[in-house]
Amino acid sequence: MHLKSAYEIRDKYLRKDMLPTIFCPGCGIGSALQYTLRAIDDLNLDPDSMVWVSGIGCSSRVPGFVNFDGLHTTHGRALAFATGIKLANPDLKVIAFMGDGDAAAIGGNHLIHAIRRNLDVTVILINNFTYGMTGGQVAPTTPKGLRGTTAPYGQFENPFDIAGLAVSAGANYVARWSVFNYLQGINSIKKALQKEGFTLVEFLSPCPISFGRRNRMKTAPELLRWYQKITVPLAKARKMKPEELEGKVVIGEFVDRDRPGLVREYEAYKRRAKKAMGWEE
C-alpha cells in the first residue's frame, strides 16, 4: 500500500474550522481516525454517500472533525440511529465511531441487536479501557485489577471481550488491533468497508490522560509498550492454554463471512409481503 502523507489526508477529509481537535496529546483516537480515512481514501469511496454516526464520549466526537454528513447522537445509541439511516436510505454507507463504554455498556443492547440483525454498518470501536470523556471511570472493558475513579482499588469485575461478543452475535467481519498495528488496522477497515452486513474493527487505543495516569502509564509510549505485553496474535493464541491467556488480549482478524445483511433481508421481506398480498408474482 502506498501511504500518502498525513497532511494530504488531513487536508482532504478534515473540517479545518473545527481544528484543533479536543483530543489530549498521546490519545489514540486520532490514529484510528487516520486509518479510517486512509481506508476510505484507498478505496476511493464517495464521501457524499457516507454518514458517520456516533454516540457520546471522546471517540464519538470524531464525526465532528471529518467533512462528511454526521450524526452525533446520545450516549450508546449510535447503532440504533444508524439502523434508521441505513434502512431508510440503503444507498448510504454508514460508519459508526464509538467508544468502548458507549458501545458495550449503555449501548450494549443496541450493539448485540445491530449485530444480530446484521445491520450494514462499519463500526470503528475505540477501546481505551476506560471512560475517557468523563475522566477515567472504569469501563466494561477495564482489565481486572486496573484502576479507574469509580474502582479506585482496582476493577473487581470481569471485562468484556467486545470483538468476541461481536463474533458470537453474528457479525460478518470482526478484527481487533492496537493502534500500533497500523497496516493491519487500515487493511481491516478496508475489508470492513467493502463488506455487506455488520463489520467491526476494534482498536486498543491509548488514553494516557484518563486511564494511563491512574495505572502507572502516564504516556502513550508506556501504554503502547503495555499493549505489546498484553496482546497476543490470534495464531499464537490458538496454541496457548486458557491459563496462559489469562489477562491477555488476543488481536487479529476473528471472522470474515458473508451472511446477508439487513438491507438485503428487508428487500426480500418486502417482496415476500407483496407476493403474499398477490401484488407481485
Added chain:
Amino acid sequence: MRYPFPVGKSDFIQGDEAIARAAILAGCRFYAGYPITPASEIFEAMALYMPLVDGVSIQMEDEIGSIAAVIGASWTGAKAMTATSGPGFSLMQENLGYAVMTETPLVLVDVQRGGPSTGQPTLASQGDIMQAIWGTHGDHSLIVLSPSTVQEAFDFTIRAFNLAEKYRTPVVLLADAEIAHMRERVYIPEPSEIEIVNRRLPAGEEDARLPFGDPYGDGVPPMPIFGKGYRTYVTGLTHDERGRPRTVEAEVHERLIRRIIGKLERNRKAIFSYDEFMLEDADVAIVSTGIVSRSVLRAVKVLRERGVKAGMLKLNTIWPFDFEMIEELAERVERIYVPEMNLGQLYHLVREGANGKAGVEPIPKIGGEVHTPMEIVERVVG
C-alpha cells in the same frame, strides 16, 4: 400508488388502526417500535402495510432504539414515526430531547395508559400530559396533539406529520387507550383530498450552509438531509448556526434555544386548535381533551337542560398552549371545570391561563374509567 387499505370511503376501525393508515397517507415510510399495550396495534398495522408501500417497519430492541432509528431515518429525508405508551414514552424522553435539539421532524404517538410505572396496562388514562410537554430535560418546546374520536385520531395524525415537517420539530400525538381501542366509523380520504406538507429542503449549497440558522426569518431553517452532498454535522450538543458544537458560550445556547422555542411560540395561534360547544353565552366552561370530551359534551347538554349555562372547550392541541385564549375565556365565564383522567395535569395549564379571572376546579379521575357525564354534571351543580 397502491394502498393496502380502501381509500375514498369510510371504514369501521380502531383508533390505533386509524393512526397507522393516516401515517401512511401522510407519507410516513419509516416505522420503528417496540410492542406495548395499548399501542401495539399501531405497530401491527404498520408491519402489515409498510413493506407493501415500500416503507420500513422494524421492531427494535427497545423504545430508546425505536425513536433513535426514527430520528436517523428522518435525517435521510423520510417521514418517520414511532408509537408507544407511558413506560416506553419515559424511555424515549432522552432522544425526544435530541430530536428537539436537532430539529428533527418526527411523529411520536403515545397512547396513554394508567401509571406511574407499568401501572394499568389495559386501562385508559391521561396521565402523560405533563410528560408529553415537559418529559425531556432542558428548556424546550414541541407540539402535542390530542384526539377525542377515531376520526380525529386519523385527522390529527396527518396534521402531526404536517406540523412536524413545517416546523422541523417532533410532534407527540397523545391519545388515550379508550380512543386507541375504540372502533368507530372513519372516513379514509383519497390521497388527493389530503393536504400534505413537506419539510423545506435547502435550495442549494448556500442554503445548506446554516442548517441551524434562520435564513428565512421564520425560525425554521431548511433541513439538509443526508446523502445530498451537503456534509452536515448534526449534534445534540449546543451548536451554532452551522451545527458546530459551541457548548460554553451563553449567547450561543440562548440564541439556539430561544429560536427553537420561538419558532413554535410565534405560531402558537396557528398550532393551537380547539373546538367549542355552547360556549358563547356560557357561565360555566368545561375544558377537556381526549376521550373525556365525549362525556363533557353530554354533560353540557344535561346541564343546559337543567338551566345551567354550560359550554365545552375541547382542546385538540395541548402544546404550545394558548394561555391568552384561556384568559379571555376566564373573563367571560364564572367558573371553569377541568375533568381529566389524572389528578390534575391539564388543570395546571388551564389555571395558569385563567390567571385568576375565573375560578378553576379540577375534576380528576383515576383508575382506568372515563368520567360519566353525570359525574361531571354533579360536580358542576354541586
